[in-house]
Amino acid sequence: MNPVLAEIYSTILPSAPYIVAAYALMWLVLLIYVVMIVRNLKKTEAQMSILEEQVAELRVRSK
Amino acid sequence: MANAKKSQALPEGGQWPDTIAFWATLAGAVLTTIGFLMAFFYAGPVNGATVDGLPEMIGGQMVSSKLLLSQKIFYFHMPVAIVSFAALAFAGYYSIRFLMTKNQRYDTCAKVAMEISLVFVICTMITGDLWTRFEWGVWWTWDPRLTTYLILMLIIIAYFVLRNFIDEPERRSVYSAVISIIALVDVPICLMITRMIPSSIHPVVLREGGMTGDMGMTVGVCMIGMILLGFGMYRLRFRQVRLAQRVQALKDELEEN
Numbered sequence: 001m002n003p004v005l006a007e008i009y010s011t012i013l014p015s016a017p018y019i020v021a022a023y024a025l026m027w028l029v030l031l032i033y034v035v036m037i038v039r040n041l042k043k044t045e046a047q048m049s050i051l052e053e054q055v056a057e058l059r060v061r062s063k
Numbered sequence: 064m065a066n067a068k069k070s071q072a073l074p075e076g077g078q079w080p081d082t083i084a085f086w087a088t089l090a091g092a093v094l095t096t097i098g099f100l101m102a103f104f105y106a107g108p109v110n111g112a113t114v115d116g117l118p119e120m121i122g123g124q125m126v127s128s129k130l131l132l133s134q135k136i137f138y139f140h141m142p143v144a145i146v147s148f149a150a151l152a153f154a155g156y157y158s159i160r161f162l163m164t165k166n167q168r169y170d171t172c173a174k175v176a177m178e179i180s181l182v183f184v185i186c187t188m189i190t191g192d193l194w195t196r197f198e199w200g201v202w203w204t205w206d207p208r209l210t211t212y213l214i215l216m217l218i219i220i221a222y223f224v225l226r227n228f229i230d231e232p233e234r235r236s237v238y239s240a241v242i243s244i245i246a247l248v249d250v251p252i253c254l255m256i257t258r259m260i261p262s263s264i265h266p267v268v269l270r271e272g273g274m275t276g277d278m279g280m281t282v283g284v285c286m287i288g289m290i291l292l293g294f295g296m297y298r299l300r301f302r303q304v305r306l307a308q309r310v311q312a313l314k315d316e317l318e319e320n
């Protein structure tokens with residue numbers, strides 16, 4: 001390869017792992033947080049529907 | 064009547080922002096993906112140190128400097144940092160509202176905003192640190208911008224540590240609000256530090272006019288995408304936290320009866 005071109009491109013390959021890692025880790029952090037929220041939301045919604053059923057049963061009994 | 068009006072004004076899950084939160088998140092995901100592609104296929108490479116010898120023709124242009132790929136990190140590093148500042152601004156606002164009204168709802172809003180801020184601060188730290196490692200050859204340096212941003216991150220972590228240590232809700236909310244406001248005070252310091260201390264090695268791209276049109280467009284797309292993602296995540300988390308609070312209140316009521 002032409003030595004000038006080799007020097008022009010000399011930082012491209014060595015920097016690639018850092019760029020890949022930066023993007024991958026950033027997306028991973030955001031994804032983990034979103035998955036965590038969605039899981040908690042589903043769990044809380046399930047708890048809410050159980051509680052609503054219990055409240056409805058209590059109302060029927062009290063009548 | 065007045066109370067009803069007052070409670071309507073309070074932030075609550077299921078209000079109109081929630082109806083657009085899903086679409087905002089989706090649009091955010093699409094825009095950040097487009098931004099990612101633009102960073103690598105649209106925005107031109109940045110030139111580094113001049114090379115020895117005659118310039119070479121690359122892509123119809125004469126190039127006489129090293130091409131820097133590491134700069135591509137910047138397209139996401141700056142937007143995530145800006146979103147972390149914006150989330151802190153909201154947390155500070157809600158904390159002030161809490162201190163004024165003593166309404167726990169504002170404390171919940173502030174807590175969720177602080178959480179979003181922490182997520183984006185972590186993203187900023189990751190992207191910044193990997194760039195620093197490659198370009199400056201170190202994992203960490205006590206550059207004024209890095210130092211003030213580290214302080215900001217530690218204040219946010221302290222906020223959550225403190226919340227876990229205080230059981231009494233009223234006291235916990237007051238102390239948390241104060242820490243949140245302290246974090247907000249650090250935001251302009253962190254933003255302006257590279258301008259206040261000119262010896263800082265942290266680049267000041269906008270002041271130095273280092274962005275071409277294609278770069279600006281790419282940063283803009285990434286920025287809008289990240290803001291939408293941040294908003295969507297905030298609303299989703301707020302909805303979940305409010306629902307959890309209602310579940311707890313209902314459980315307490317059932318136990319009492």
